Amino acid sequence: MAFDHAKTATYRLAQAAKAQRTRSGAHLSALGLHPGQEVVLKALARTDGMTMSELAAELGVQPPTVTKMVTRLAAYGFLVRQTSDTDGRLARVFLTDPGRALIADIDKTWKRLEKEALSGFDDKDRKRLRRLLRKMEKNLLAANGSGSNGKNSQIDDDDDDAEDATA
Numbered sequence: 001m002a003f004d005h006a007k008t009a010t011y012r013l014a015q016a017a018k019a020q021r022t023r024s025g026a027h028l029s030a031l032g033l034h035p036g037q038e039v040v041l042k043a044l045a046r047t048d049g050m051t052m053s054e055l056a057a058e059l060g061v062q063p064p065t066v067t068k069m070v071t072r073l074a075a076y077g078f079l080v081r082q083t084s085d086t087d088g089r090l091a092r093v094f095l096t097d098p099g100r101a102l103i104a105d106i107d108k109t110w111k112r113l114e115k116e117a118l119s120g121f122d123d124k125d126r127k128r129l130r131r132l133l134r135k136m137e138k139n140l141l142a143a144n145g146s147g148s149n150g151k152n153s154q155i156d157d158d159d160d161d162a163e164d165a166t167a
Helices: 009-029 037-046 052-059 063-075 097-117 123-143 157-161
Strands: 079-083 091-095
Touching: 009 037, 009 097, 009 123, 037 052, 037 063, 037 079, 037 091, 037 097, 052 063, 052 091, 063 079, 091 097
Parallel strands: none
Antiparallel strands: 079 091
16 A cells, blocks of 8 residues: 555644644734744844844744845834944844834734644643654754754753743
8 A cells, every 4th residue: 555645744744834824824914924024023022133144043044035034024114234333244133113013913923823723732732742843843953964953953842831822
């Protein structure tokens, strides 16, 4: 009998990721954002003034991807690029007041999405799923030879004690 890829965990993960991206797109569009743009804003909310390289590493994406996202978000007025005072070759990225004002709405959107995605899961199942997904991520990063991939590699098994995002 032929191998049924549709019964694999990785296929289900890919399908869930597609559904999550579609649903998050619906929520984020109300904020004037596209999926992926909110993580740029959240990264800058944590560490404003990152260089493009630092931002790419933080997000685990290639520099041209960050350049495109920053250009679009700057056109919307949510952030600005400024040449470094100490090194004219470096551009630092900063949130604007409108960008900063979006952070609370982004958080609400992610909480709503988390609640929708995990409807019917009890706390034990939520924690187990997070733990299993972190383990899968570690495995895939290691297999890819990128044990260190910016913020994404800082997977902490103690995150299960964090506040439940659906609260």
